[in-house]
Amino acid sequence: MTASTTKSASPIMVIIAFAIVYIVWGSTYFFIEKAVAEFPPFMLGAMRFLMAGICLTAWCIIKGEKLFGIPNIKHAIISGVLLLFFGNGIIIWVEQSVPSGLASITVSSAPLWFVLLDQPKWAENFRSRSIILGMIIGLAGVLMLFSEQVSASIKGSGGVGIGTMALLILASIAWAGGSLYSKYKSSQGSTMVNTSWQMMAAGIAFLPGMLVRGEINGFDFSAVSTGAWLSVFYLVFLGSIAGFSAYVWLLKVRPAMQVSTYAYVNPVVAVLLALIFANEKITLIQILGLVTILGSVLLINMAKYRREKLAAMSKAA
Template structure:
């Protein structure tokens, strides 16, 4: 199944999907923090994922796709809860107390979890030296890129709640990697867009009990929410969820999980570059080194693919 999907996926579509995941998710750290200035955390999950799920589901219905396929819904439920409710929900929650740089560092460990949890690919991945070295170097590159923010963040930790937040991030990254692999190896016959819609809808509904327990619906003052906060939520719905998450789920079907997981290294790079170009932030020499190291790690992770393509071209006499 995976090999056929790989063949059917055009290079242009793969590049576009990777670009969407890299660039859009690299900007969502900023927009999540912006959304938290007006919305409580669980309510963000409710609004973001239910809205995105309903919009995608409506589009699927207009196209005449089959919506109610219960085996597919079951798979989508597990995937949505692991990825969006636990994985993304943890990120939303901890960004209330932890700096985004520290969150990005913790999330960048997810490619390691992809390798450890991907049992069917243990032999292939653990014997692929360029992939292993590339993943380790990429993690070091992220630390270098965000080292100045990281030192300041760790020096500011003064209470147990922040340490709990770090522990929650570990659980979140494991859940994200596990949910991604579950989605990859439990492909159903239904439409990919319909499955993604169900994932978001189910995750959005799962946020409701937490929001009710926290009393978020009663304390929020809808009329006082700034326009910029609403725009941040809208950005998360259309770009973070509908565009980037759909691209991510599709990439899991057509590309090796180790390559897809490189988003965790590239996202902080995009976040730093956006800060330079749009917030007029400066970049230090150690951050430049970090950028170079990360880009080199992505090349290493894909080195085996490049070698196979080159060998195929030589065999074909091109």
């Protein structure tokens, strides 16, 4: 696929894929926090992505997919390492000490990096006032949503340090860069094959860190709670296989800027999970933040819809 083209897709499938990316990925922050409380970080990353990669590869073999296209493998490895080893791996590492809700605020900067790094779309995105305004509104909504939590964390004894925040920003940059690389380079082969190679590459990338840190030495798998194991399985089958496959597919059929709106909805889901399962209270400013975020997503999507409608009318004329 060239930089200027976007494949067509069923509107129903697009809606389902967005729902998976919006909701399931928003919940993964919660389950990462539960899993990394009992599993070392590199071991968790290796387990999650190798298990997902093996499952997807087996499915590809059953379906008779062509697995060994060298150019596709190279592109999948690069994007997989950027997306899953750096982008997601940093989140796993940080959530050893940072609450899942606070960690999820970092995804709010992802649309900004998408715009800045998506050079083929610079002219289109920077000409759209609606998209720029939607980005600003969405970022403001996320800041409102977590303003009290961030303030308390910084002022308290367990405040988030500059190094941690820098890592989280790096995670967002790596994620945006890997997403755009996947969109423009992974032009051949099925989404399932590309995703399986991305998962395998990321899982293997975690292994050296696991060995160097000695995470496997003396680790008692039988001592891990049922809740932690269930969290791992949720991350493998829903977060990785379902969520990441939907995300990679969306990058092929929708503009990257539109797909990046997940970054505004995921923190909403994270807050709701904290509210329901961690008994955290939601304040008025957080409610306003939720409404603002959803409004920004609508504004960005409507801008894309109007542009595509006008383009379709021009072609038909």
